[in-house]
Amino acid sequence: MAQLYFRYGAMNASKSIQLLTVAHNYEQSGKKVMVFTPAIDDRFGVGKVASRVGISRDAIPIGNDTDIFAIVLGEAEKPHCVLVDEGQFLHRQHVKQLTLIVDELDIPVIVYGLLKNFKNELFEGTQYLLSEADKIEEIKTVCVFCNKKATHILKYKNGQPVYTGETIEIGGNDTYSSVCRQHYYHPPAMERK
Template sequence: MAKLYFRYGAMNSGKSTALLQAAYNYEERGQHVLLAKPEIDTKGAGQISSRLGVQRDVDFLIAPDADVRRVFAEHRARVRAETGSDVACLLIDEAQFLTPDQVDDLLRIVVSENVPVLAYGIRTDFQTRAFPGSARLMELAHSLEELKTICRCGRKALFNARLVSGRFVFEGDQVAIDELAPDRVTYESMCAECYLRESAGRLA
């Protein structure tokens, strides 16, 4: 039976690298996969790019109002026509940017089409609040797996602190793609202790 997997972690925990490795593992065994990500993630445009320098084109981008089940069906039909084989797995990067309805579609793909879906993303934003897509994945996924990384102090990183021009900020829009904004938005993965120290005790 196919399952919906949510593999999550703080920034720099290797999510995109793990996704690309999973795709490679399927294809090494002669199976076909589809890769997708929300189009709101403008970093890398139509590619999934790991911080280790590995990158790969996605098969499709997911618009904010897209019917994921319909788009998946279109690309599945293309794979069948081109290869004579079915899709073995759907892999989603930056899944936190999906809408709750789109996550519902992922579960329907798993249950109705018997195709596994592996979704990778971060759990919370820079204010420690869950992204809507991540919250829905936590509610629906058959399997939850945390990908771990460490804080500057060596402890396990839980949160994603936002920096603008090198200074920590704790107010602003939920989504600001790193390294693309005019004021150079970046992020740092932090443990709870270091986050609270930088935020002066603030959690939202």
């Protein structure tokens, strides 16, 4: 029986490299995978899943009107697994489409993404993934300032932490840092370990 998996973690927790590894493992066994990523994440180009370690692959971009279920259903060769990166950027209808892939097509779906935004609130995609996923797994990483588990995302503008503003602003390590709760509320100066 196929299941919907949501694997979440803070930034730099190795989510994308894990997705790329899962895709590689399926394909090395001669099995087909379909990889999707929200089009809004264009840091490495639209329709690219890329890890900070330098490995990447093409993916099917998900726009607001994309019907993921219809795309998978329309494939001549049924995939053995569907993988989705940056699941936090999905909308409610996308998560519903993923559940249909699992329930009606019996294809496992593994989604990787962030749990919370820099305001310490759930993303829309995360909210619906948490309510629909069969299995929820945390991918852990450590705070950039100490050795505690990173549970929050700290956003910087001009070297200063910010807690308000646009919820979605695509950026990397120069904009966001994964931190523990203590350092989210009381961040030290920009010098990081």
